[in-house]
Amino acid sequence: MGKKMTILTKGLIKENPVLVLLLGTCPALATSTSSINGLGMGLAATAVLICSNIVIALLKNIIPDKVRIPCYIVVIAGFVTIVQLLLQAYVPSLYKSLGLFIPLIVVNCIILGRAEMFANKNSVADSALDGIGMGVGFTLALGVMGAIREFFGAGTLFGFAIYAGHIDPMGIFMLAPGGFFVYGILVAAVNHFSANGTKKKSFSCDECPLFNACTLKEDEELRVKVEQKGAEA
Amino acid sequence: MENEKKVYDKLLVTSAPHIVSSIDTQKVMANVLVAMAPALAVGMYVFGMRVIALTLVCVIASVGFEWIYNKFMKKQQTAGDLSAAVTGVLIAFNVPSSLPLWIAIIGCFVAIIIVKQLFGGMGRNFVNPAITARIVLFVSFATQMTTWPLPSMAPVTDATTGATPLGLWAADKSVDTMSAVTNNEMFLGFIGGCVGEVSAFALLVGGIYLIWRQIISPLIPACFIGTVFLFALATSGSFDMAIFHVFAGGVMLGAFFMATDYVTTPMLPIGKIIFGVGCGILTMVIRIWGAYPEGVSFSILLMNIVTPLIDKFTIEKLYGGVKKNEKK
Structure with a gap:
């Protein structure tokens, strides 16, 4: 149970896809101009992520290894089309403001990354939990970024005026430089508070959030083995 | 034996440099402040007393932010070395005199906290x-x-604001700006614009003072202004127009006071030439073909960003060092 809990919660802060793994930067910067857009984009990606993780975990023994990436893309594209049509039908305003970035969920690194790193190695239940955790982490990051940018850039929060109309907001927060700035500050803040009071002294594999999915893992294990043998000899 | 040991005890072994001059950050910055005084005086004469309030607010805010950050982050206190004061005056120079003071304070926050201190403070921006x-x-x-x-010397009308000479020119490039503003007026600074950029004459005096005191190298300003002049001459074919482009907008202010910042410009002479020429070309490209009437600030910012690359490509090979294309 503890392991399942870790899979579910690691996406929130410890392995937050946007702020720690630094994946999905493009949609994060482009769609976080307001809190509603950010949350909407996050939820749309979460829905696709959970569904694609489940299906890919189901199909992991059938998909041939050599063509796995095209197969993942077909699965993801199917779910993205469903989400796109649903958004167009039920929340046309959000569909309009997200625009091109909905079809681009297909090539979102987070979704493809979780399929490659997690879903094709783990059980269906674990993959679903991973999808939920990562998706909520993505939504959270986009929502916070969107709220900050909307507050400073438009003087509103979730569309309600906070100080708009009284003080001129700083338009730069709605543009790309402001997006990069808020992104950088959030990454720094998460790094600062998740360091648990210890300073990183080296870039060793133990501290890397990508360690479990990394190809260098095998090299590292080999190196440790060789070292042990050397020590024995 | 005892004696010998005592002699060695007094022998100090340190690494270079062994000769330390008395010049430090504070003295350099004080010289820059002196050099900015003429431009500030013209700004006060042209735009009135509000310039004093604006400049004071910018200086106090910049030094204040520096002090607060150092205090809060428990760093060595650098608020007294005048570099923040220079930044404050430069911000005041770079905005219209009617700018609301709270906006100016936001500018100081961006300059000191975000650009300077978050990247490591003095010398690391x-x-x-x-x-x-x-x-x-x-x-x-x-x-x-x-x-x-x-x-203040404009003919008395009901209008309180107007376009800058560059703004007039950018709005309609066929218009003969010389009929509205003479190059003579622009040289003295009796035109609209940012607080510190109006008078080419005052900025030139300050720039020559800095070169004379060996605070800045003349290479970057010379290349910057020379490129703007030649570019304008080549594209318009008119000598008056070339002079206009040198005196208009922020070329003088940028070339002498902002493109010569030690930290963000190349170290070697050849790099400084590339930097100055690059600033000049970008400025003119933005002025002639860009959407904005003025491009000095964008050109300096862009060249600041490529400075590490320029430094890398212009690095001097040490005498006796490895030859090009030869492996160690």
Whole structure:
């Protein structure tokens, strides 16, 4: 149970896809101009992520290894089309403001990354939990970024005026430089508070959030083995 | 034996440099402040007493932010070395005199906290703080940053604001700006514009003072201004137009006071030449073909960003070092 809990919660802060793994930067910067857009984009990606993780975990023994990436893309594209049509039908305003970035969920690194790193190695239940955790982490990051940018850039929060109309907001927060700035500050803040009071002294594999999915893992294990043998000899 | 040991005890072994001059950050910055005084005086004469309030607020805010950050982060206190004061004056120079004071304070925050201190403080900023502050304000508060109060010597009308000479020229490039503003007026500074950029004469005096005191190298200003002059001459074919482009806008202010920042410009002479020429070309490209009437701040910012590359490509090979294309 503890392991399942870790899979579910690691996406929130410890392995937050946007702020720690630094994946999905493009949609994060482009769609976080307001809190509603950010949350909407996050939820749309979460829905696709959970569904694609489940299906890919189901199909992991059938998909041939050599063509796995095209197969993942077909699965993801199917779910993205469903989400796109649903958004167009039920929340046309959000569909309009997200625009091109909905079809681009297909090539979102987070979704493809979780399929490659997690879903094709783990059980269906674990993959679903991973999808939920990562998706909520993505939504959270986009929502916070969107709220900050909307507050400073438009003087509103979730569309309600906070100080708009009284003080001129700083338009730069709605543009790309402001997006990069808020992104950088959030990454720094998460790094600062998740360091648990210890300073990183080296870039060793133990501290890397990508360690479990990394190809260098095998090299590292080999190196440790060789070292042990050397020590024995 | 005892004696010998005592002699060795007094022998100090240190690494180079062994000769330390008395010049330090504070003295360099004090010289820069002196050099900016003529331009400030002209700014006060042209735009009135509000310039004093604006400059004071910018200086106090910049030094204050520096002090607060150092205090809060428990760093060595650098608020007294005048570099923050220079940044403050430069921010005041780079905005219209009618700018609301709270917007100016945001500019100081961007310059000191974000551009300078977050990147490691004095000597570690990768772009010029004052230029970045100007651009952030320009993009954020376009209306306030492009409302130019008329100079005090303008003919008395009901209007209180007007376009800058560059603004007039950018709006209609076929118009003969010389009929509205003479190059003579622009040289003296009796035109609309940012507080510190109006008088080419005052800036030239300050720049020559800095070169004479060996605070700045003349290479970057010379290449910057020379490129702007030649570019304008080549594209317009008119000598008057070339002079106009050198005196208009922020070329003088940028070339002498902002493109010569030690930290964000190349170290070697050849790099400085590339930097100056690059600034000049970018400025003219933005002025002639760009959407904005003025491009000095953007050109300096862009060249600041490529400075590490320029430094890398212009590095001097040590005598006796490895030859090109030869492996160690």
